[in-house]
Amino acid sequence: MLARTRHCLRLSKVPNYRHAHTARTVGEDARWPGWRVVVGIEVHAQIKSREKLFSNTWTSDLAQVSNMHVSPYDAAFPGTLPQLNPRCVELGVRTAIALNANVHHRSAFDRKHYFYADLPSGYQITQHYAPFATGGLLELPNAGKAVRIHQIQLEQDTGKSTFDARRRLSSIDLNRAGTGLMEIVSEPDMESPEEAGEYVRALQALLRSVGSSNGNMEQGSLRCDVNVSVNKPGEPLGTRCEIKNINSVKFMMTAIASEVFRHIELLDQGQPVAQETRGFDEQKAETYALRSKEDAPDYRYMPDPNIPPLFIDGTYITNIRNHMPELPSATKARLMAMGLTARDADVLMTVDIGREVGYDGALGQGAVSYFDQLAHGRDTKVAVNWIIHELLGQLALRHETFKDNTMSVIQMGELVDLVQSKKITGTSGKTILRHILTHRSSEMPSTIAAKLQLLVSPDTDGTALEAWCTEAIEAMPRESEAVRKGNVNVLNKLLGHVMRTSRGRADAQTAKATLQRLLS
Numbered sequence: 001m002l003a004r005t006r007h008c009l010r011l012s013k014v015p016n017y018r019h020a021h022t023a024r025t026v027g028e029d030a031r032w033p034g035w036r037v038v039v040g041i042e043v044h045a046q047i048k049s050r051e052k053l054f055s056n057t058w059t060s061d062l063a064q065v066s067n068m069h070v071s072p073y074d075a076a077f078p079g080t081l082p083q084l085n086p087r088c089v090e091l092g093v094r095t096a097i098a099l100n101a102n103v104h105h106r107s108a109f110d111r112k113h114y115f116y117a118d119l120p121s122g123y124q125i126t127q128h129y130a131p132f133a134t135g136g137l138l139e140l141p142n143a144g145k146a147v148r149i150h151q152i153q154l155e156q157d158t159g160k161s162t163f164d165a166r167r168r169l170s171s172i173d174l175n176r177a178g179t180g181l182m183e184i185v186s187e188p189d190m191e192s193p194e195e196a197g198e199y200v201r202a203l204q205a206l207l208r209s210v211g212s213s214n215g216n217m218e219q220g221s222l223r224c225d226v227n228v229s230v231n232k233p234g235e236p237l238g239t240r241c242e243i244k245n246i247n248s249v250k251f252m253m254t255a256i257a258s259e260v261f262r263h264i265e266l267l268d269q270g271q272p273v274a275q276e277t278r279g280f281d282e283q284k285a286e287t288y289a290l291r292s293k294e295d296a297p298d299y300r301y302m303p304d305p306n307i308p309p310l311f312i313d314g315t316y317i318t319n320i321r322n323h324m325p326e327l328p329s330a331t332k333a334r335l336m337a338m339g340l341t342a343r344d345a346d347v348l349m350t351v352d353i354g355r356e357v358g359y360d361g362a363l364g365q366g367a368v369s370y371f372d373q374l375a376h377g378r379d380t381k382v383a384v385n386w387i388i389h390e391l392l393g394q395l396a397l398r399h400e401t402f403k404d405n406t407m408s409v410i411q412m413g414e415l416v417d418l419v420q421s422k423k424i425t426g427t428s429g430k431t432i433l434r435h436i437l438t439h440r441s442s443e444m445p446s447t448i449a450a451k452l453q454l455l456v457s458p459d460t461d462g463t464a465l466e467a468w469c470t471e472a473i474e475a476m477p478r479e480s481e482a483v484r485k486g487n488v489n490v491l492n493k494l495l496g497h498v499m500r501t502s503r504g505r506a507d508a509q510t511a512k513a514t515l516q517r518l519l520s
């Protein structure tokens with residue numbers, strides 16, 4: 001059973017790009033002619049589990065009061081023992097499957113020792129010798145290549161220490177200590193800051209779609225260490241420098257570019273690049289040395305004696321595989337097949353769904369699933385326009401995220417239908433949408449339309465419309481005269497009057513025609 005599943009994993013559907021990307025001839029980059037840039041990224045993503053990796057204390061976000069979610073184990077009290085949280089394993093396996101990685105039957109946990117105030121036990125538990133997944137691929141459509149994944153391991157996050165320089169006081173917050181992380185290590189397959197940016201964004205979308213991480217860089221739930229080197233085409237890879245803890249895609253791209261220029265400058269002067277760990281100064285937009293390879297700490301890795309090996313059997317993997325949500329590339333293809341433009345699909349897929357979206361649901365699907373429900377039995381282009389231009393537009397004006405949206409799909413559906421069947425005008429539809437958002441109203445649009453007198457009157461012979469038009473002509477004699485004399489632009493002023501008196505119930509095109517008829 002097990003052997004068969006692992007076999008299936010290797011024979012996965014995704015084409016094998018493993019060698020394709022190396023065969024690709026890389027055009028010279030005008031920023032650094034004659035040089036080839038090589039980037040490999042280590043992504044640390046917080047696992048979206050309610051409980052920590054080895055204790056049943058709740059995980060927390062930055063808004064929480066310090067040191068509220070700390071068990072004796074998280075604080076490394078003597079005698080406390082770790083207990084592996086199965087939810088973290090499940091979300092790790094989901095991520096590995098989404099990345100087409102090989103999930104191993106047996107993996108194990110190791111201690112990585114170092115001394116820092118936010119690490120009370122003096123070691124971090126990680127998977128150094130036997131990670132739970134290796135191999136895998138992440139496709140980058142814009143770059144036209146796939147980046148190979150080296151490995152994925154489970155590990156603990158540390159606490160947080162902050163230093164108040166004025167009071168010369170260090171504060172330690174252990175809320176984050178012991179939160180589950182996935183470290184996703186890429187092969188050095190990216191060749192520009194832009195490819196690195198696309199990789200992190202694609203990974204972010206993937207983690208959100210499988211619900212394994214919020215992937216939120218500002219909140220620190222996704223952090224990157226970026227390894228950069230340069231070489232001449234055809235020569236062996238250059239010495240890498242690792243830029244630690246970058247928390248925005250933009251900063252990461254700037255950091256890579258600045259690091260590339262630093263390497264080239266050194267090499268042009270005949271000096272070697274020293275293997276270093278570096279930081280990124282956001283103000284100066286440049287990297288600075290943290291420690292050299294010689295100063296690198298000796299982590300004294302050892303298997304953790306308190307944690308037995310982790311066995312993941314084939315049935316377990318198959319089960320997760322059978323319940324995988326739709327991955328971003330498939331979602332995009334499906335949306336485009338429904339008639340959406342690539343841009344509209346991207347907008348729906350990247351809608352900010354807010355900071356906290358429950359711990360157990362799949363993420364990143366908020367606006368997409370709203371669209372799917374709304375588009376059911378309706379014109380997809382009309383549906384997407386109402387979501388993107390009207391709903392998202394109004395939410396943005398209100399500085400709200402999609403999570404704050406109170407307008408249900410059922411309300412939106414009726415609204416779209418009322419406009420499409422011309423029972424209300426488009427302008428009235430927008431008024432009703434704003435009304436629902438402003439009053440957080442759960443009333444149906446038809447009820448609101450009746451209350452606000454926005455329903456287009458059912459007079460098929462156009463008596464009401466004719467009355468509004470006549471009223472406008474009488475109220476604006478100068479403008480009417482101008483139109484009679486052939487100044488058609490002035491017609492819009494009369495139309496404005498009709499729209500005002502009709503409270504948006506008049507259909508603009510018909511009203512225009514009626515005005516013209518009455519004035520001719």
Ligand SMILES: Nc1ncnc2c1ncn2[C@@H]1O[C@H](COP(=O)(O)OP(=O)(O)OP(=O)(O)O)[C@@H](O)[C@H]1O
Pocket residue numbers: 038039040041042185186187188189225227228229237238239240242
């Ligand atoms: N010559 C190179 N240029 C750019 N990136 C490289 C090069 N060689 C390796 N890399 C990248 O460096 C990263 C190495 O990460 P890995 O986690 O394996 O080790 P590490 O950085 O030594 O350890 P740690 O996890 O303690 O930081 C990988 O993403 C890999 O692709």
Ligand SMILES: [Mg+2]
Pocket residue numbers: 042183185
């Ligand atoms: Mg690493």
Ligand SMILES: [Mg+2]
Pocket residue numbers: 042225242
């Ligand atoms: Mg590293």
